Amino acid sequence: MLELRKLYKSYANGHPVLSGLSYRFRAGEFVAIMGESGVGKSTLLNLIAGLDHPDAGPGTPILVDGVAMASLDDDAATKLRRERMGFIFQAFHVLPHLSLLQNVALPLLLNGMPQQRAADMLAAVGLAGREHDYPQQLSGGEMQRVAIARALVHRPALVLADEPTGNLDPDTADAILRLLQREIKASGACAIMVTHSHAAAAMADRTLILTKEGLQETTSVNALAQ
């Protein structure tokens, strides 16, 4: 589903953040990525999402369904992101001039899909009855739940989540992660979740730790939190 092949990323004036990272993510799995602050977790998600570019080099460092992201022009990359990906990023703000229902329906509209699932997803994140409210009427956690509903509504093949439960109380966080888990299993999608929360990581199928050496599998995080 997603393959990283010797992925390098340095920022201007900085030391390399990712140095030849390789990994293969499979469809149908929910993977948590943990690791020390500043090690490059958000950088990695941004690169996969196409929000930033890897260092230039001869290889094809990011492949989605076998297609090198770098080989796509802007239109093709946008289409791939719109159809195949769902983002739960703090930076992806809910649009203020659209109602909650319109916000969640947006990926369906853009992909020419029937829109009735938008109301179901709002209900699934605990916001039934709030369809015609506007984002400014929401708390931070409610806003996060709208972003999650919007990220999942079009059943993307790849869900990228950066601290999806960062501003939710433990019960709501648990419910949202169960929803994420259910959606992934039902659609056979792959989800990659960056988190510092051991409780969140315990909901994933696998936890990887990002270090300077790359992504390493661990079972202990999930075991510890259970």
Ligand SMILES: Nc1ncnc2c1ncn2[C@@H]1O[C@H](COP(=O)(O)OP(=O)(O)OP(=O)(O)O)[C@@H](O)[C@H]1O
């Ligand atoms: N736009 C940027 N320009 C320069 N340096 C950056 C930029 N974004 C991130 N960095 C640096 O890259 C490194 C990795 O940052 P990143 O945000 O990916 O870490 P992280 O593992 O997600 O950290 P945290 O757990 O604290 O969110 C850090 O040293 C950071 O200072």
